Amino acid sequence: MLMEERNICEVCQSNNLVNILDLGFSTIANKFCHEKNTEMQAFPLVLDFCRDCFNLQLRHCFDASYLYDETYGYATPVATSLDSHYSDTLKKLIELDALSDKSNVLEIGSNNGNFLATLQKSAGKVLGIDPASNVTAIANCQGIPTITGFFDEDISQIISADFGDVDLLVARHMFAHNSTAVEMMKGVKACLASDGTFLVENAYAIETLLNGEFDQVYHEHMFYYSASSINKLMTNFGFELYDIFFSKVHGGSASFFICNKGQRPISSQVTECLKKEQELFVNKDTFVEFKNGVFELKNQVNQFLDKCDENGDTIAVYSVPNKLFTFLSFTEFPLNKIKFMVDTTPEKIGKFYPNSNIRIISESELADRDCDVFLIGAWNYKREIIERAPSLFKSGTKLVFALPFFDVVVV
Secondary structure: OOEEEOOOOOOOOOOOEEEEEEEEEEOOOOOOEOOOOOOOOOEEEEEEEEOOOOOEEEOEEEOHHHHOOOOOOOOOOOOHHHHHHHHHHHHHHHHOOOOOOOOEEEEEOOOOOHHHHHHHOOOOEEEEEEOOHHHHHHHHHOOOOEEEOOOOHHHHHHHHHHHOOEEEEEEEOOOOOOOOOHHHHHHHHHHEEEEEEEEEEEEOHHHHHHOOOHHHOOOOOOEOOOHHHHHHHHHOOOEEEEEEEEEOHHHOEEEEEEEEOOOOOOOHHHHHHHHHHHHHHOOHHHHHHHHHHHHHHHHHHHHHHHHHHHHOOOEEEEOOOHHHHHHHHHOOOOHHHEEEEEOOOOOOOOOEOOOOOOEEEOHHHHOOOOOOEEEEOOHHHHHHHHHHHHHHOOOOOEEEEOOOOOEEEEO
16 A cells, blocks of 8 residues: 655645645545454545645545555446536537537546446447446446546557547546546547547535535545646646536536647636636635634534434434545544444445444345434435435434535434
8 A cells, every 4th residue: 555645736846835724534435344343544634735836635645556446435326416417518518519429438437337328329439447347347237338447648548549539538526536647647648639628527626615525635535626726737738728617516516628728719717717716725714714614513513413412312324425534534423423324335335434333234224223313424415315315214313414514404
């Protein structure tokens, strides 16, 4: 296992970094155990900001081969909010003339292929690549051609030879999952058509800051992109940001549309966004308020736990995403108060949360369990969870959505 501590900016190589948030120590997200009370080491979670290029990055990073093994525990869920977002993204791509029925489309980190399935009918050919064999198997079974591997220059050249130049290259919620972007960008250069579009979608750094979404910070997320930092990074490789599209998914995301320099006009949306970000990033209050809000939320959680103790309420967790690891570690949530956790991902069910005897059960097992309070890990799917709540939870159950603001919903 390789952990690197970074003291320079990976985007501009500056050492003009400042710490904006120290979340203490957390075990690696998405690493579950086969036996209860299995000890797993916790590692630092520190977020740094580059004053020169406005990049936000994690200080301590792990090798991708450790984070993404062949049984990666995340599968893209089926959710109405995601379906709607996929449709909106498809419309935007067609509007930009970045996708047609003759386009070769490649998605990096394509997981189980749900997004490519949306594009498939509007494209010429689609292909996915993902390092986790368990999810690539699902994608292939669903009719989405997908290869297993890490995307870099070598595999990019192989893909180009067999698949042809890529007209639309997609990196959704994975482009920030590498300690350095150099190898991936070499791959992008090697396969993207001269007039092609590179679509990068990630949680938007500004939403993360303004909404106090500290649980977006975990070891898998090594960068927190804004239009400013993505544009700087792309410029380093002969690309430029030409349009941007915002959405509500995952607590607030940005889709960055990138092309070879000079190939497309720069939209007014990009110009205005860069200006707004400049004002936010040079304002020290932005980071002070972010940090204060994070610690205030920690106080709210502890106060709620005290009330649960007074009432004799039992506590469980519904949905166990990566962000839950950061939430539980930073708030110092007492694991011995959690009776069990519920998730829908087969790779998680039956396993145990690290350093605890908390077993992860399926939704079908939930019917036989009693619990007064459920902490909701995937708060970004709040609407869907509330809609399903009457069929999942007993009447009177309290659902705690801690972010982006603390809210308790009674079923």
